[in-house]
Amino acid sequence: MTVKIFYHDHCFDGACSAAVFACFYRRAFDARAQFRYAGLMHRPGGSFGEIHFDADEHVILDFKFHPSEKVTWWFDHHQSAFLTVVDEALFRADTSGKKFFDPTYKSCTKLIADVARDRFGVELPELAELIYWADIVDGAQYPDAETAVNLTAPAMQLTLVLEGSKDHRLRQDIVRALQERSLAEVATAPEVQSAFAPIRARHERAIEIFRKVGECQDGVVFFDLTDHDIEGYNKFIAYWLYPQARYSVSVSRGTYRSKVSVGYNPWSGRPREHNIASLCERYGGGGHAVVGAVSLPPNELDRAKVIAREIAAALRN
Numbered sequence: 298m299t300v301k302i303f304y305h306d307h308c309f310d311g312a313c314s315a316a317v318f319a320c321f322y323r324r325a326f327d328a329r330a331q332f333r334y335a336g337l338m339h340r341p342g343g344s345f346g347e348i349h350f351d352a353d354e355h356v357i358l359d360f361k362f363h364p365s366e367k368v369t370w371w372f373d374h375h376q377s378a379f380l381t382v383v384d385e386a387l388f389r390a391d392t393s394g395k396k397f398f399d400p401t402y403k404s405c406t407k408l409i410a411d412v413a414r415d416r417f418g419v420e421l422p423e424l425a426e427l428i429y430w431a432d433i434v435d436g437a438q439y440p441d442a443e444t445a446v447n448l449t450a451p452a453m454q455l456t457l458v459l460e461g462s463k464d465h466r467l468r469q470d471i472v473r474a475l476q477e478r479s480l481a482e483v484a485t486a487p488e489v490q491s492a493f494a495p496i497r498a499r500h501e502r503a504i505e506i507f508r509k510v511g512e513c514q515d516g517v518v519f520f521d522l523t524d525h526d527i528e529g530y531n532k533f534i535a536y537w538l539y540p541q542a543r544y545s546v547s548v549s550r551g552t553y554r555s556k557v558s559v560g561y562n563p564w565s566g567r568p569r570e571h572n573i574a575s576l577c578e579r580y581g582g583g584g585h586a587v588v589g590a591v592s593l594p595p596n597e598l599d600r601a602k603v604i605a606r607e608i609a610a611a612l613r614n
């Protein structure tokens with residue numbers, strides 16, 4: 298049997314989903330199945346792009362529903378899994394017993410493992426560590442800021458390599474390795490470590506910049522990052538450096554926008570008393586109750602700074 302696994306690429310949960318499904322399939326259906334892997338990425342307008350169904354079984358994991366009858370297995374946990382009402386109706390009418398959708402799951406990896414155990418009687422105890430970490434990373438359920446920032450956990454290193462590496466062979470090698478080896482063994486492989494080195498260097502530089510510019514007052518830490526070139530930093534750095542801060546506000550300059558970022562520190566030990574989305578909406582931004590942002594054109598940096606200061610002042614009250 299040839300089995301082609303399409304999975305959410307550049308994503309730790311996507312890679313773990315592919316690894317867990319392959320182990321489950323081997324155990325439940327065909328110990329000698331031949332697996333091929335193909336990463337999928339979200340595209341503007343939601344199209345799948347070019348996709349080739351050229352195996353005996355086609356599996357889509359941690360990614361939206363595809364209406365083709367060639368797709369024999371599907372697992373997803375994203376709220377926005379259906380592009381159209383027709384797709385949703387097709388899923389609801391499916392009687393194969395091989396298509397699963399549950400948006401209450403923090404990770405698709407855990408959904409697959411639970412379905413394997415509960416519906417097919419297949420336990421995968423050797424993958425317990427992988428399943429645990431996929432749930433932590435995809436659900437941002439870190440026990441503390443230290444775990445999210447210090448990057449010593451093998452799962453964190455693999456997450457950054459999978460997200461950042463442009464080498465698709467390396468990303469697929471990781472999917473295969475995760476089926477046979479521990480996270481620590483996979484993460485310490487020389488090819489993974491050499492991809493991780495520049496990512497770690499960028500992260501450490503971001504920490505130094507945050508340390509230099511942070512101003513903490515009345516439970517709000519403020520970062521004016523506009524003199525520095527850091528895009529796409531780890532948002533937990535603020536809470537790791539300033540554990541006493543209840544909120545963080547930062548203003549940064551990017552190529553395409555000036556941005557004000559606002560967040561609540563879940564490890565501050567103090568309750569959130571402000572709705573961050575509503576606060577950002579006052580300035581044309583948005584988000585969730587716990588994290589939000591306001592984006593402005595790149596030439597409105599001065600206005601972004603004023604807005605950031607106003608939001609910080611509002612959060613101090």
Ligand SMILES: [Mn+2]
Nearest residue numbers: 310359405435
């Ligand atoms: Mn996921």
